[in-house]
Amino acid sequence: MRAVDLIQKKRDGLELSKAEIEWLINGYVAGDVPDYQMSAFAMAIYFQGMTTREISDLTMAMVATGEQIDLSAIAGIKVDKHSTGGVGDKVTLILAPLVASFDVPVAKMSGRGLGHTGGTLDKLESIKGYQIEIEQEQFIKQVQDIGVSVIGQSDKLVKADKLLYALRDVTATVDTIPLIASSVMSKKIAAGADAILLDVTVGEGAFMKNIEDARQLAQTMVELGKAVGRKTVAVLTDMSQPVGTSIGNRLEILEALDILQGKGREDVTHFICELAQIMLGLANIEKSIDEVRQHLENGAALQKFEEMVAAQGGDLDDLYRPVNVAYQVDILAEQSGTISALPALEFGLFAMKLGAGRAVKTDKLDYESGIVFAKKVGQSIKENEKIATIFSNIKISDEMLSEFQKNVKIEDVVVKTKEILEIVS
Template structure:
């Protein structure tokens, strides 16, 4: 029998943990023999001392095996998925899953809530009235078969050990650990029974990985562990030095998703990332034979409305309104106060403190500071101007959506402080830096 504090001590002292020690830790996560303080201490020891590949593989598989795994042998197409390491304004999953499902892929996406300054896919979906992010496993499987995609939250049966660790990491400053991120992502993705996976590894001042070396290390870790477990996996390293798209905030990002899929407006950087990820998923899922064909397939289902139809079908099948595209203003929550954030000077937006903007959304009430905190789905920012945009004094940099006038005024000023306006801007960062795997 392993005593929790002895396992923590071993990792604190920089030793490699045996499979048996890791299994005991994961069992303690799932069944409570590690209390919250011990879990937090273990997470801190891991973030400070690291884990080697073997430890990370053992942690990933143990957390996967702490719950139920899915089998999709009854489907007549590839089971594919994508995961992002998280950013600000990252609503890519909604567009991407709809595009791939419209082209014959099956996407059983098990997603998380907000973590630190990053928004959560599940929180965004919960801004849609009636949407059930935790259907039964039987319904989940039926939804994937019938609709082609179902995006759900992590249930008590899917990697329960990770679910507990994930929540404790969020409030103990232990989010930024490559082994913990790898094991957290892949324990859920391997449990989902995937054929292929594409990772969107964010890098920059709004990402968990602040520099390219960290991003490449994480991408290599995920690709090697996942491929070693039998899931064909590639990773794209993408830019998160500014908000992705036009919005940051739960309901606001759903509105942008509807605008994107319906063709009303597609912000260029967002569209580029969605397209590049979709191409990898279509190729690795053997739905397309070459990149040109994959690109055509993406554009076709966006232009003919099939991707929008898939998203609409998923929403209604999971309890949301059947006419969200046509009547979203009647369904989605609206903030009490919407105010312009205006520029104090002339120039060009030359940089953006993206993490700070993510934390502003949390401060407005759109994220969590503690595990049990409720979320205000209506707040955030939209009409966000990108880096490189020319502005004059008085021009709108963004709009703040807040619960009252005091918050609107305070957070508008904080948003201005997160934006730098200069006489000129250096060369813009690429949207996609590289592909690994």
């Protein structure tokens, strides 16, 4: 075979065989297929797409390029969760220990943030001492002992995805369903869980801008999971505004702690309880939303989170400290009305400028900086009432304040919000 022939075949909209896909992926990982040819192949996929069978073959070819974690030593149905990314998304910080508090093992590998989207690992690393890189044996033992662990993805898993994702990032081929689906599911399959919940975010702060594309991606990933014997459910969730009240690593840890103590906003608390109910269902445990919520209110979920932090070297005294920044600036409403929009993308980018996110992978994070919203979409507000507070170690210029204000939409309208838009199973 020759790479150029396979690129041409896909460019012309033809279907590749399993053997052809495996040859191309194996050749790329081995260094026999150069970056420029794989870039051309990714662009051909971007324009021509792939059949479900091709995506499945691509996913499994990628899985085979690295180790696969064997979680069979952990008793019970192991569950995992993945989000396609968003702004203020601290869901894993609450959901993993909440599900584990019902004696369902959660063995999770998470990622870092890039651009306007935040990463779970970055948030956990804002806790002094927290170790995201632990040996596989320790990872398995921790889940056996306390029921939950959240670590970084091993470099030994899905080598093809690591290479291909870096290439897609610089060739404008990130946002295409076959490559997103194969990237996500190859890592989830290799990570070894028995059941997977996929949080497919929709809206201007997500990869999928409209519900039709999000639904197609969700269905594709659910089919991939089921094809290899993993119980898989996807939820389409709203990412038109930030999740919860906080954007920023340390600030999101503090918000997660509030929710884990039953003191969070009702909308985000209910949303996380709904996700937990679905994950528990994947492990054949049926609980009502009220029964799930009890584990936030009685401290069971918080205890699991603290156990996880301590087991991975985190300092529990540091866990609860407030943020430490040079500047705190309140943003006040310029008129009365209802908050009609808080564009997730714009505020994610604003937080990135403060140092809470990375423009490129080598950027150093300011864990303390970010935004806390006092009001969210659908809430009424009066002139001069606080909308949000900016936490920063850089001086906030008048230009930045103006930018923040113009992205807050206040109108005389009634706005209803909904976190879970659809469930795909």
